[in-house]
Amino acid sequence: MPYTSDKPPLPETPEQLRVRIPGWGVDLDPADRPAVPRERFDPGATGAHWEFPERQPEERPRERSIEHGTLPPVFGTTLPLRGVSGVVRRYAYRRFSEARAAHWLLLMAGDRIDVVESRVLAAVRGRPDDPVAETGVRSEVSHHGWSSRAGAGRADVVHQPMDPVIVAGPWVLGGLAAVVVARRLARRARRR
Amino acid sequence: MRAMVYRGPYRVRVEEKPPPRIEHPNDAIVRVELAAICGSDLHLYHGLMPDTRVGTTFGHEFIGVVEQVGPSVERVQVGDRVMVPFNVYCGSCYYCARGLYANCHNVNPNATAVGGIYGYSHTCGGYDGGQAELVRVPFADVGPAPIPDWMDAEDAVLLTDAVATGYFGAQLGDIVEGDVVVVFGAGPVGLAAAQSAWLMGAGRVIVVDHLEYRLAKARELAHAETYNFAEHRDVVVLLKRVTDHLGADVAIDAVGAEADGSLLQHVTAAKLKLQGGSPVALNWAIDSVRKGGTVSVVGAYGPIFSAVKFGDAVNKGLTLRMNQCHVKRQWPRLFEHVRNGYLRPRDIVTHRFPLEDIAEAYHVFSAKLDGCIKPLVVPGPA
Numbered sequence: 001m002p003y004t005s006d007k008p009p010l011p012e013t014p015e016q017l018r019v020r021i022p023g024w025g026v027d028l029d030p031a032d033r034p035a036v037p038r039e040r041f042d043p044g045a046t047g048a049h050w051e052f053p054e055r056q057p058e059e060r061p062r063e064r065s066i067e068h069g070t071l072p073p074v075f076g077t078t079l080p081l082r083g084v085s086g087v088v089r090r091y092a093y094r095r096f097s098e099a100r101a102a103h104w105l106l107l108m109a110g111d112r113i114d115v116v117e118s119r120v121l122a123a124v125r126g127r128p129d130d131p132v133a134e135t136g137v138r139s140e141v142s143h144h145g146w147s148s149r150a151g152a153g154r155a156d157v158v159h160q161p162m163d164p165v166i167v168a169g170p171w172v173l174g175g176l177a178a179v180v181v182a183r184r185l186a187r188r189a190r191r192r
Numbered sequence: 193m194r195a196m197v198y199r200g201p202y203r204v205r206v207e208e209k210p211p212p213r214i215e216h217p218n219d220a221i222v223r224v225e226l227a228a229i230c231g232s233d234l235h236l237y238h239g240l241m242p243d244t245r246v247g248t249t250f251g252h253e254f255i256g257v258v259e260q261v262g263p264s265v266e267r268v269q270v271g272d273r274v275m276v277p278f279n280v281y282c283g284s285c286y287y288c289a290r291g292l293y294a295n296c297h298n299v300n301p302n303a304t305a306v307g308g309i310y311g312y313s314h315t316c317g318g319y320d321g322g323q324a325e326l327v328r329v330p331f332a333d334v335g336p337a338p339i340p341d342w343m344d345a346e347d348a349v350l351l352t353d354a355v356a357t358g359y360f361g362a363q364l365g366d367i368v369e370g371d372v373v374v375v376f377g378a379g380p381v382g383l384a385a386a387q388s389a390w391l392m393g394a395g396r397v398i399v400v401d402h403l404e405y406r407l408a409k410a411r412e413l414a415h416a417e418t419y420n421f422a423e424h425r426d427v428v429v430l431l432k433r434v435t436d437h438l439g440a441d442v443a444i445d446a447v448g449a450e451a452d453g454s455l456l457q458h459v460t461a462a463k464l465k466l467q468g469g470s471p472v473a474l475n476w477a478i479d480s481v482r483k484g485g486t487v488s489v490v491g492a493y494g495p496i497f498s499a500v501k502f503g504d505a506v507n508k509g510l511t512l513r514m515n516q517c518h519v520k521r522q523w524p525r526l527f528e529h530v531r532n533g534y535l536r537p538r539d540i541v542t543h544r545f546p547l548e549d550i551a552e553a554y555h556v557f558s559a560k561l562d563g564c565i566k567p568l569v570v571p572g573p574a
């Protein structure tokens with residue numbers, strides 16, 4: 001009880017724990033813990049045989065956080081910026097530091113635009129998206145979707161039904177937008 | 193080569209991709225033997241991590257065989273069978289020189305707050321990951337290590353992240369003999385944290401989750417006391433009650449950004465993306481630990497703000513410790529623990545999916561179907 005000075009007693013003694021749990025206390029001494037102390041200056045320990053790494057060639061202008069003083073010498077080169085999402089993302093990197101919410105919110109917006117752009121591109125390239133296969137929902141049957149949830153008292157079943165909305169939502173909204181635009185265009189054409 | 197690719201929130205597929213190439217003299221190309229899906233991958237899969245580009249190959253837990261090396265590589269050779277830490281790191285910057293490999297400053301142009309991680313969005317450097325046949329491994333002289341002959345492949349792949357991270361999380365708690373340790377989350381990371389807490393001399397280990405099948409594993413594999421938060425109106429009161437109203441000495445958040453337990457927090461974070469993460473488990477940790485106690489956070493959160501109960505942390509005089517795990521620094525000691533049988537990483541593996549079934553693998557792990565705790569991904573002939 002915190003209302004008096006003693007620490008509440010433990011249900012088991014160290015001797016009992018040592019018997020019940022293999023390895024109990026082998027890392028009791030902080031000296032045996034590899035992450036202690038947090039910082040240990042030992043540049044020779046990593047295997048690096050350079051003071052500063054050679055620079056990987058920058059084949060395309062690489063976007064970077066404005067909190068960096070220089071382009072780091074090594075970086076990923078997958079999926080360079082492209083399209084409208086690329087414009088949004090490049091702006092987020094150029095204009096706002098990581099400290100600014102705008103930086104991250106623009107990147108998230110870029111992500112959503114990227115999904116739409118990629119879907120169109122995939123269809124054009126003859127490898128269209130297949131929402132059924134890609135969501136893996138078939139595993140609801142093969143991996144016992146019903147019995148994994150029913151009666152288990154899980155806290156996440158309340159919001160799992162929102163997932164299909166997140167997957168299908170952009171399609172529905174996009175479809176509606178397309179209908180609205182098509183109607184407007186048709187009306188305008190008729191007026192002419 | 194065949195590779196898993198992200199197609200948008202909740203959607204992944206396998207595609208034919210150009211194989212990776214040596215882009216830096218210290219690069220290697222590794223042919224993946226075995227990979228795993230991590231709880232962190234779910235944050236990407238659910239579209240939570242900014243700058244996750246469609247077409248990205250996920251996967252930061254993998255082992256394989258070196259297929260090609262760059263001209264400056266000295267310490268690994270073609271044909272070596274290696275395990276690769278999830279951190280991409282240079283070994284020589286300010287942080288790496290001090291052992292903070294996860295915080296490397298030389299590998300991620302996109303952000304300074306986070307280091308490099310394989311297959312973990314452009315925010316973590318824009319590297320492709322290991323849920324594929326081949327993967328580019330930068331700084332081959334620094335990260336990868338040969339897999340010891342005696343080590344099982346599944347143990348090795350779990351040591352590249354999940355188990356190393358759980359062990360690291362327990363260390364961040366600065367456990368002293370007899371400490372009461374509460375671990376939030378009975379996923380792979382939480383289970384490893386609970387097992388590791390005992391190695392550091394904990395006097396009591398309590399695990400909290402809402403998935404009964406995972407709590408059963410926490411009792412069986414981690415010898416823990418368990419509580420199902422979905423069965424209790426207020427888990428903080430419950431934890432106070434079972435600790436004589438003092439609270440735990442150490443609390444570990446092994447849940448991260450998509451925590452359940454508050455619909456408002458979960459929906460605003462995981463579904464609407466209005467905060468960096470749903471800090472339910474973190475807030476429970478803050479509120480259930482004793483004054484002057486330590487909260488260790490290894491659960492991952494996104495870069496924007498989250499509704500954390502900071503005032504309570506201040507008023508209680510808590511020590512908050514957190515980081516991504518510096519994986520390779522943990523290995524020598526972890527290898528001993530695995531060899532001695534104190535840790536048995538492969539016990540938590542529940543599923544093995546061929547790469548071609550990647551969409552099912554993600555759905556099963558994400559929706560927590562079929563008793564899934566840790567799914568492995570096996571590339572190779574379809």
Ligand SMILES: NC(=O)c1ccc[n+]([C@@H]2O[C@H](COP(=O)([O-])OP(=O)(O)OC[C@H]3O[C@@H](n4cnc5c(N)ncnc54)[C@H](O)[C@@H]3O)[C@@H](O)[C@H]2O)c1
Nearest residue numbers: 231232357377379380381447448451452453491492516517
């Ligand atoms: N710091 C690092 O280096 C590092 C490395 C690996 C993973 N991670 C992070 O660790 C976290 C866990 O990873 P995992 O692979 O074990 O994931 P997981 O999704 O398998 O496990 C998370 C568990 O938390 C449970 N949970 C949800 N809400 C909870 C709550 N309020 N209280 C208690 N439990 C709750 C879930 O039911 C689930 O069992 C993730 O956020 C992941 O991103 C961090």
Ligand SMILES: [Zn+2]
Nearest residue numbers: 230231232353
């Ligand atoms: Zn991970």
Ligand SMILES: [Zn+2]
Nearest residue numbers: 282285288296
């Ligand atoms: Zn570094």
